[in-house]
Amino acid sequence: MTARSSSESAREIPEATVARLPVYLRALTTLADDGTRTCSSEELALAAGVNSAKLRKDLSYLGSYGTRGVGYDVDYLRYQIAREIGVTQDWPVVIVGIGNLGHALANYSGFRSRGFRVVALLDADDTRHGEVVAGVDVRPFGDLEEIVATHGVAIGVIATPAHAAQDVADRMVGCGITSILNFAPGVLAVPEGVDVRKVDLSIELQILAYHQQRKAAL
Amino acid sequence: MTARSSSESAREIPEATVARLPVYLRALTTLADDGTRTCSSEELALAAGVNSAKLRKDLSYLGSYGTRGVGYDVDYLRYQIAREIGVTQDWPVVIVGIGNLGHALANYSGFRSRGFRVVALLDADDTRHGEVVAGVDVRPFGDLEEIVATHGVAIGVIATPAHAAQDVADRMVGCGITSILNFAPGVLAVPEGVDVRKVDLSIELQILAYHQQRKAAL
């Protein structure tokens, strides 16, 4: 962890809280769509699937946005959380690897609605270039540098086979990307200052299998 | 958490450890493929991307499978972990929702190689029925009960749009599925005893965006 500027706001939001903020954001959106103007921590906690005390403590890291005796204004709180996470701004994203998973990601509507804009789909396979997926051109992997520079991309998504992932990550880091979402199995080595989040589908199933096995053993 | 039979083995593996066992398993497989017969906790920890002390503590929950002064036998340890997780047995799995993501999941090779066998792809869309994806028939959602009963399915995967997820989960629980991997956004309500793991692609990106925003603010 790097030193923090002391003149900045003293907020130091715990990682566990950061991971839940998007959940609250989604719950608030659902409430707003249902026409709810105001909600208590109890209601919101129910919608988000968490304990109400935890919710209140999480929100307290952002500031005092509620009103005692009343609750939270849905729209106001939603905006505050969105701003805190950063989804009020536009995030250009590149996706590398246009297999089944890359396809699914490119088409996923949940990205665009939260400020993430897929600016390019890259693939090493020449035969795919020129194809259009979800309204975005499939381009050669070699175009990475140009695309990142042009659009100011800071976030990259790796959806390649495992053997290609480290090379892709290296190239991404090399051209200035500092946040990577990795769907390829295996460990990525990246320099200090680059954030990597890993999503491993088979690991999730294996965790379920472990618990299932325990349940079956009774 | 339900009461545990006291006559059973006293092992109570922490959740954090369970989540890392599949990572160790994959690292061991990589080492084995490279021809490594034996490895120290330091080497394995490096391959798995964790601290060696943490690795040793994790492994100690399974038993004493190492040899002091030598290290771990790669194949032996791999088998022990696989057995502990339960991936030495066959796990029939149903996937509901055959959109882009369902497609990607059905084709994902990482499932089959770890004992997970997709026995059916279900979708509410009539026009898809009869189609074959990744060698598996796409069938009506109404066939769920029959398929689960026939194959002894305990694990279900939800890859539907958000609005359908709760209904699908209810039906799954109703026919005896007790482990669910959910890719649909939103909170699932399930009875006690049913495990749900959630994978939310947009949440991962939002977490990255938060940190990216902090980095950019310097």
Place this chain on the structure above:
DNA sequence: CGGATTTTGTTCCCCCGTTCACAAAGTCCT
């Protein structure tokens, strides 16, 4: 055979996160 060396298994301590419980602060009703 015994000491030096290597590496595991475990103990101890600290920190982060969760939860309880309550004071503070607002609203509502009479």
Place this chain on the structure above:
DNA sequence: AGGACTTTGTGAACGGGGGAACAAAATCCG
């Protein structure tokens, strides 16, 4: 206006997990 009531924000206790450090156990070498 004032008291009852509701709900937030937070202080404090508690539990789990991470990491350093060390004792125990095995090999190797003279």
